[in-house]
Amino acid sequence: MRIVFSAWLTTLLAACSAVGPDYHGAPATSTPAAFTRAFDESPAAPLATWWAALGDHELDTLVARALQSSPTLPSVRARLLRARAALQATRANAAPNVSASALYAHARLPSLPLGGGNSGGGSSPSSLNLYNLGFDASWEIDLFGGQRRAAESAQAALGAAEAQLADAQVSLSAEVAQAYVNLRATQARLALAAAAIQRQTRVLQLTEQREAGGTASKLDVARLRNQLEATRADVAPLEAQRDAYSDALAFLVGAMPGTLDAELAQVTPLPLPPAQVAVGDPAALLQRRPDIRAAERVLAARSAAIGQAEASRFPRLSFLGLIGIGGTTPGSLSQLDDFTVIAAPQLRWSFLDFGRGAARVKSAEADRDEAEAQYRVAVLGALRDAEDALSRYSKRRVAVATAARAKGAADEAAMLMRARLRAGTANLIEMLDAERQQIAAEQNLLAAEAGLTGDFVSLQKALGLGWSQEAGPRS
Template identity: 60%
Template sequence: MRFPQTVLPSAILALLALAACTAGPDYHGPEAARPVSPAAQFARAPTDASAQAPASAAWWTALGDPVLDALESRALAANPGVAVAEARVRQARASLRTERANALPNVNASALYVHATVPGVDLGSSEEDSSEGGDSQSLNFYNLGFDASWEVDLWGGRRRGMEAARAEVEAAQANVADAQVSLTAEIAQAYVNLRDRQQRIALAQQAAARQREMLRLTEQRHAQGTASALEVEQQRNQLEQSDAALLPLSAERDAYLNALATLAGEAPGALDAMLAAPAPVPLPPAQVAVGDPAALLRRRPDIRAAERRFAAATARIGVAEAARFPSLSFMGLIGIGGTDPGDLVDLDTLAAIAMPRLSWSFLDFGRNAARVGQAEGARDEAAAQYRQAVLNALRDSEDALSRFGARRLSVASAARSKASADRAAALVRQRFEAGTATRIQLLDAERQSLAAAQALTQGTAAMTADYIALQKALGLGWR
């Protein structure tokens, strides 16, 4: 069968020539994302910080703790929060595939059978097809058909939709990285706090044992008349305070054990056997690489996610703009069939229709203009959120650097204080062995040395926590 050639009107040809056009503004990146001068280093970086850009993966290994390394690996593999972010990446990728498919023709196949009984109408059927009751006639109709439709992307609305979908995929991927950064920092922080509490509990128990011995000796002296009741009560009061200080430390230790198990995707108590043995608080490296502000903007996943959302919002303006212009679509139908099943293989019954369609909602009373305005407002909101993310990141980094530098000085002072307390305890022991100091004085000096050790442990944990906060502020822990 020969089909007549269809000649498109010149107006349609002119519209097809516009198919390379793309409505809406092109995205060139936010102004704040342009590189910063390498000379502009962080203002409050400590003197032992290096400007060399740090490696953006597994920063926690610099703490040199194998148990922490194992916890981080387990958490990254099993934490539900990361799994939620990864599921959203899969959703975004499916949306992108949908946008790509929407730009292609839509093809359908159908098979149809119709049996109709029509009264009082002569349909040309045989007597065998007539009903016995009178004038009604029966009709059977068989048909196989294919139809296809395609809307030409004249103004680039589909292309802008795919551009927005790609940006959303990249934003979702950055959100996964942000979840990983937060998770690794939270795991490390809880681990440091756990080790701090374990060390302080052990030191507090030793101090309480010495305080209990001092109370016993003071009670003996009181019984012998060489100590007053006031001294006994003072020693008893100090012992009660020492015992009371152990209770919140024990509760906090248990809470951090539960937190670590939950962060690792386990039930509370699942990691108690692994973490029960006390261990020292891990120390940060002697030198910390912080990079520069330009590297920070490229590295932090929350900034990357905000920038990709800005790109997606910009692309959606083009989607809204394209809806304001005429649209051109093509529809084609091919069918074969008739009133007999044999007609389904008879090419003489083949029918085909090709239909171009041009539509334009030119009088919509401002609906499309309102959609464009809404998209532009969303773009401006995303731009402001990006700028806010950049400012927050720079502030976080400056604050973390300042705290980390100050905490190192504080730990150095605590270390000197402990060394002084240790020397004092050693001198009192020499005097005790020489018979010029009492055992109570020796126990008191040892208790003061233990108190200094507790302060140093607490300060060390705070310094490592500030190091962890710095790594989080720098956006490390992800690839």
């Protein structure tokens, strides 16, 4: 009989497969072969550590510190650990559950009348001691794959958590780079403002001397003084911005505000992107962007949840086993040849649930449809982000080239004015005014270059770069 039952059970398990839809990957989406606004047709793959292309050692150090110690990442890592633990728990649910128990009981039994009726006399009260040691095990057979679907869902949820951590790393590296670029640009603007103030002050002094000699008007002096005060008024907001960017960097690396002030006080050139930037193709973008990978893993988890809901509508077969030894004396616990054994299969089936099981399936299917829609939105959004970033970056390069030509013309004008001053055909005020225009052209070029580097950072974020697979125990 035992052999027949084992053969029947093996055949049943082999015949039954997991109910619900099998997940075959992300739904097909229409993807162009190349970006419409791509400016580099190089097939080279972009760099994961894209900030290294800016060639700034201080920036490399700050990004590394942020990825290691930023206060924005621990919560995301905690969600990842929770997903790994949930997967372990789900897989453990498929194994038998074994427990042990020990029991001691003392009972006092009342006296019983002798001969029945209400006649007097009877036995004296008695007591009973009971000692027992037991082991029990229960195991639910995964007939219709509900537990397997649960494990699939937990595995997909773990993949989504990993992708969400990668997405947080992408955003963090871009935030650090953008704050650093803004800091260096603000420091450069402060240096240029100081140079402009020095020249405007000198021009004002010379004009005041001319006004005292009758060769300049009070209007000229008032106009120059107004320009000087306007330039001075710009300094305080720039200093506040510089401090704010320094504090932002300190926060991103997990340090107290003001901690990086001394480290970043020395003014260094603004980091500029490389001459050529490889952007890859849309197909590689969809595989690389963490937010798309997270959306796809959520879709896989929701698909597996349909199988879980379907399996709950079918019969559930479980086995219960118990082994116990004991008796009325402690010595009975050592009589291993005298034990109690119970083995009981149990079949449960809520066949009359008035549509609750069907409703759960429909709800799971709706969740899957929602996840699929969100995945398609994520794909289209990623392609849009990349195209917009490519357009802004390419147009900004044109703006930088225009500002560089204007700066070159201002440099040439200032050089010619100095030559005229040495030849005696121009005065000092004219030369200082030419230098002021030179500084203004340099400020415009600085703003364009800072915008170019900022657009480069945005492009790398849109391409889904700046993350790495974190080491750790995997389930």
